[in-house]
Amino acid sequence: MTSTQPTISITRRLEFDSGHRIPNHDGQCKHLHGHRYAIEVTLTGEVADHPGKADDGMVLDFGDIKKLTNQYIVEQWDHAFLVAKEDKGLVNFLATLPNHKTVIMEHVPTVENLANVAFAIMQPVFAKAFGGRLQLSAIRLYETPNCWADVHPA
Numbered sequence: 001m002t003s004t005q006p007t008i009s010i011t012r013r014l015e016f017d018s019g020h021r022i023p024n025h026d027g028q029c030k031h032l033h034g035h036r037y038a039i040e041v042t043l044t045g046e047v048a049d050h051p052g053k054a055d056d057g058m059v060l061d062f063g064d065i066k067k068l069t070n071q072y073i074v075e076q077w078d079h080a081f082l083v084a085k086e087d088k089g090l091v092n093f094l095a096t097l098p099n100h101k102t103v104i105m106e107h108v109p110t111v112e113n114l115a116n117v118a119f120a121i122m123q124p125v126f127a128k129a130f131g132g133r134l135q136l137s138a139i140r141l142y143e144t145p146n147c148w149a150d151v152h153p154a
Ligand SMILES: Nc1nc2c(c(=O)[nH]1)N=C([C@H](O)[C@H](O)COP(=O)(O)OP(=O)(O)OP(=O)(O)O)CN2
Pocket: 022, 029, 035, 109, 110, 111, 112, 143, 144, 145, 146, 147
């Protein structure tokens, strides 16, 4: 039976702090620096019609988006230095710092690439959770209040 319910998108925002650099940048961003990133996770699905239940009237409890995004992204990247594997001098330097939280990325850590990685991590997580009834429809990652990248399903 096909559903008559409209789909609705909901978005949960979380923030974290990370260091990075863009090694071949022709401006300031080639230097080691950091950002307070903000990630906005948008899920699309039907609103639950479960009178009397905790999730009645929700696509998903915002707390569930927070929990999973914290687990898979924020706890991994917060107060970490995000470095491209090709940035070998820096990778080697960071490895000399005892217990330093370093995340080695496949590609240069632009906001586009980081948003792409976050989407690739979170898409299967949300596809498997909650009975497969939700779609990760967007990830928006802010590098600064003025600069961000959006990723949507292919
Ligand atoms: N397309 C991209 N361009 C740039 C990226 C990026 O990830 N993708 N990153 C940077 C720098 O890392 C930096 O984060 C952005 O610096 P900037 O342009 O200076 O942004 P601000 O918001 O700090 O700029 P204000 O001048 O203070 O408004 C560069 N480019």
